[in-house]
Amino acid sequence: MIALRDLALGYAGAAVIEGVSLEVAAGDFVVIGGPNGGGKTTLLRGIAGLLDPLAGSITRGHTRFGYVPQHTTVDLALPLSAIEMVELGASACLPWWKTLVTPRASFHRQALRDCQADAFANKPFPALSGGQRQRVLLARALATAPDCLLLDEPTAGVDRPTQHALATMLGTLHRSSGRAVVLVTHQFAPFRDIAGRFVWVQDGSLRELSAADFNRRHDHPDPSS
Amino acid sequence: MPDSFLFGKALWATVMIGMLLPISGRHLVLGRAVLLGLAVPQIAMAGIAFMFLAASLHWSWAEALHEESAKAIVGSLLFGLPGLLLIATPWRRGARLSEAWLAVVYLASVAATNLMLATDAVGETYLGDLFHGRLLFIGEPELKLLGFTLSAGFAFLFAFRRRLLLTLTDPDYATVAGLAVGGWALAATLVNGTVIGITVATAGPLVAFGFLVLPVLTAATFATSLRGNLWLSMLAGLVMALTGFWLSYHYDLPLGDAVVATGCAVLLLARLRHVVPG
Numbered sequence: 001m002i003a004l005r006d007l008a009l010g011y012a013g014a015a016v017i018e019g020v021s022l023e024v025a026a027g028d029f030v031v032i033g034g035p036n037g038g039g040k041t042t043l044l045r046g047i048a049g050l051l052d053p054l055a056g057s058i059t060r061g062h063t064r065f066g067y068v069p070q071h072t073t074v075d076l077a078l079p080l081s082a083i084e085m086v087e088l089g090a091s092a093c094l095p096w097w098k099t100l101v102t103p104r105a106s107f108h109r110q111a112l113r114d115c116q117a118d119a120f121a122n123k124p125f126p127a128l129s130g131g132q133r134q135r136v137l138l139a140r141a142l143a144t145a146p147d148c149l150l151l152d153e154p155t156a157g158v159d160r161p162t163q164h165a166l167a168t169m170l171g172t173l174h175r176s177s178g179r180a181v182v183l184v185t186h187q188f189a190p191f192r193d194i195a196g197r198f199v200w201v202q203d204g205s206l207r208e209l210s211a212a213d214f215n216r217r218h219d220h221p222d223p224s225s
Numbered sequence: 226m227p228d229s230f231l232f233g234k235a236l237w238a239t240v241m242i243g244m245l246l247p248i249s250g251r252h253l254v255l256g257r258a259v260l261l262g263l264a265v266p267q268i269a270m271a272g273i274a275f276m277f278l279a280a281s282l283h284w285s286w287a288e289a290l291h292e293e294s295a296k297a298i299v300g301s302l303l304f305g306l307p308g309l310l311l312i313a314t315p316w317r318r319g320a321r322l323s324e325a326w327l328a329v330v331y332l333a334s335v336a337a338t339n340l341m342l343a344t345d346a347v348g349e350t351y352l353g354d355l356f357h358g359r360l361l362f363i364g365e366p367e368l369k370l371l372g373f374t375l376s377a378g379f380a381f382l383f384a385f386r387r388r389l390l391l392t393l394t395d396p397d398y399a400t401v402a403g404l405a406v407g408g409w410a411l412a413a414t415l416v417n418g419t420v421i422g423i424t425v426a427t428a429g430p431l432v433a434f435g436f437l438v439l440p441v442l443t444a445a446t447f448a449t450s451l452r453g454n455l456w457l458s459m460l461a462g463l464v465m466a467l468t469g470f471w472l473s474y475h476y477d478l479p480l481g482d483a484v485v486a487t488g489c490a491v492l493l494l495a496r497l498r499h500v501v502p503g
Contacts, residue, residue: 092388124449127449140398144402
């Protein structure tokens with residue numbers, strides 16, 4: 001589905017991560033962790049196609065991605081309801097002539113239901129809590145019918161019970177649809193029993209770890225390792 | 226009656242701009258690019274001044290345009306469209322011009338406009354009228370051109386409003402979802418540039434900027450959805466146009482100034498609703 005080979009990614013020609021290789025198959029649930037500035041988000045942006053490789057290659061095949069940015073990066077000055085946020089996002093993957101007709105309201109409602117967000121479908125997006133906004137952004141990504149979900153810090157800025165609720169919901173969506181999930185996070189605990197693969201990114205390089213090793217590094221990061 | 230016929234065209238033009246231009250303003254306001262809406266009309270004004278200068282220097286291609294309104298339209302598009310493309314393209318790619326640089330662009334355009342008019346009394350009078358809102362002098366061909374441009378621009382921006390707004394407000398998401406962000410941003414820039422250019426040439430920069438910004442900001446104090454924001458913007462633009470026109474007619478005030486002052490008053494009243502308890 002996705003294959004990275006000796007990949008280097010960075011900004012303005014300066015590599016943040018180098019020599020990275022990774023394969024993600026259909027149905028994988030991959031958690032990417034690591035210290036701040038280690039290159040986690042750079043890696044995710046590279047997989048998403050938002051950064052061109054400085055070296056190496058990325059193969060994506062015909063994979064359709066659904067991207068979920070951090071809810072804190074969405075402009076809260078936008079006057080839009082939760083359902084409109086989903087409509088807006090879903091319009092991106094339609095042929096241009098299909099945007100001329102009424103949006104597929106039932107499909108969008110279903111995406112909100114899948115993310116337990118239908119109760120606040122008509123509420124203004126800026127008035128929602130952090131956890132509710134994250135559910136709506138996830139529904140927006142699901143409304144594009146992706147093969148692979150890419151999530152950047154989905155549990156950032158929400159309280160601990162909401163972190164676990166979001167992780168459980170992601171696990172349910174993953175199991176029910178079989179679509180791949182790749183997420184970057186600072187909070188390992190909510191995903192410990194849900195994810196199948198754990199990748200640690202530090203000092204520009206990548207290592208795949210067992211859940212136990214990942215947990216150990218997460219709790220006691222060692223800059224020299 | 227000749228007078229009522231003249232005012233009829235002016236009224237039509239004011240109402241059309243009031244209802245159809247705010248959708249372009251919505252892109253500027255929601256895309257956090259309001260200063261573009263200030264700078265671009267002034268760049269278009271510099272283009273109009275350039276056309277009058279070229280005619281006064283007896284450049285044949287400029288002299289070939291006999292009507293002053295034709296010079297204004299060609300000059301406005303000649304400078305306004307490339308100006309918007311130059312400013313908006315890096316804007317879309319994230320390398321945004323800072324507010325300070327946009328202010329420099331605005332200042333340079335004002336200075337260039339005035340310098341090019343320094344030795345041309347005809348051009349100076351025309352642009353002076355234009356600045357106050359030249360709607361009362363609008364002719365049949367200009368009205369038709371304005372109507373066609375605003376309607377076509379509205380139709381495009383309304384039909385593709387979702388993906389255009391997504392491109393503006395969340396380009397990363399749009400790119401990952403497979404949208405050709407650059408192409409849609411370019412299309413929106415060309416459409417908005419043409420609409421703003423024609424509006425500046427026929428109604429003036431004050432009216433253009435006023436209708437780009439004030440109705441959308443007024444709507445934003447009430448609307449909690451994109452749908453509501455659009456219809457309320459159009460309603461606010463209509464109220465602004467009709468009330469401003471009535472004030473101008475009744476008290477013999479410059480139409481453009483009256484319309485924009487009305488728009489400011491409507492916006493202030495809308496904001497007071499949030500400030501004053503009860």
